[in-house]
Amino acid sequence: MHIADTDLHMLGANGIVGAGIPIATGAALASKVRGTKEVTLCFFGDGANNTCRYHEGLNMGSAMRLPIIYIIENNLWMVSTRTEDVMNITDLSCRAAAYGIPGVSVDGNDVLEICEKVGEAVERARNGEGPTLVECRTYRWRGHMEGDPQFYKPQEEIDEWMKKDPIPRYEKYLLENGVYTEEMMNELKQKMLEEVEAAVKFAEESPSPSPEEVLEDVFA
């Protein structure tokens, strides 16, 4: 459930909405105290925007001019609640003004636009100019958790957004601009598929932890 990969400096998905914001802010603070050029990317959903951590974290990141990009994946749904029903703003990046930092809203299904805007934010962060708030407008195809029947969502809405799938859209761009050939693309897809299948096989064939492991790793 809470995937993390410290080898990649990925500090973990959080089970508590908004809790990752101060933690990511702390990772950025570590870079600043150490005096490195590292930049932290902090991802959270539209739901996290109304938790107190959002405010405390963005205020700290801004006040300390930390090298961090706060990235909202606005997928229009907070668990089973429609975001627009519980927030009186549509442009979530407007809250950046409250912290004296730049805020920008982008098409969250456009790989290149995200890359460009986040790239500019990373540049700012590296130059010691502090955080940027980037809202990526997108959609959550699936339920909040596996097995969620999504009775609360109209099927037409899901269908409409599935047409905006960012992967084929970017694929089209790569093919049209000659970055990839059809053959290279298929090869890449095949490679990815095999990697995922191998990972699933590894997980399924790995033994369950032994009972004594329940007591391990409470402390480092």
Add this chain to the structure above:
Amino acid sequence: MKKVTFLQAQREAINEEMERDDTVFALGETIREMSTTGIWEGLITKYGEGRVLDTAISEQAILGAAIGAAAAGMRPIASLMFVDFLGVCGDELINQLQMTYMFGGKIKLPLTIVAGCGAGLSVAAQHSKSMFGWLMSVKGLKIAIPSTAYDAKGLLKAAIRDDNPVAYFTHKLSADQTSEIPEEDYIVPLGKADVKREGSDVTIVSIAYSVTRALNAAEKLQEQGISVEVVDLRSLVPLDKETVLESVKKTGRLIVTTEEPVTGSAAGEIAAIVASEAFDYLDAPIKRVCAPDTPIPFSVGLEKTWLPDEEDLIKAVTEIV
């Protein structure tokens, strides 16, 4: 040897650890203001505002950022003023400090939370708590509370060097306590209790300023011919139950005193351990000398009634000896 106060001892600990390890840094509310009077004095000047950071009053951001910085390889000291404020960052405490376990030991969180605890200054229910029992139920958190300046320095250094989250509290009434400490580097290991006074008739197990109260009570009881052994736990997690059990096996009587409402107190847990593991050695029922199950009153008179003090301890001892 040299004589230092509780505050000087903590300041020395932080200074020495910041000097020996450049991953140690501090952040927290009112650090700058308190730097003129408290444990941060001189540290901002010496290490700069890049390593001793005054933050907004944002407990979630302070503890959350400490967790993030620790996960990223630093050793932050997070200053939260008073234990009572830990409730504000309750999620960081109960859900986020557990990364080591949740990620199969791949992430360690070497961070220290420093805060004042305890009643006795008539600052009412929101600035006087200790919450030892409540905090013991938080998993993955070590808890250390000194009762002497000597332990204040040694425990704080051990806390900063520990690879886990450590809550290090100091009782408000301990601030002026002084000790002789060595000139050279020393630590007081976490999880090692200290027999602060040897005795043979009854054991009083305690922590924080309650140790001082127990020692005062022991002195008065000595005049009545009752010999009291006082065990200072010094840390609640890890808990040095061996020292407690050894003392109870010698005296046959146990009083546990902690400054918190009795229900759900650390005292209850210690009483349960002794009842389970040393029942045959007990000559009398175990007594918990704690506070009544109420918030902490503001009125000076009511607060005195609320606090488990020397008189309460003397009364409890004379009931079982």
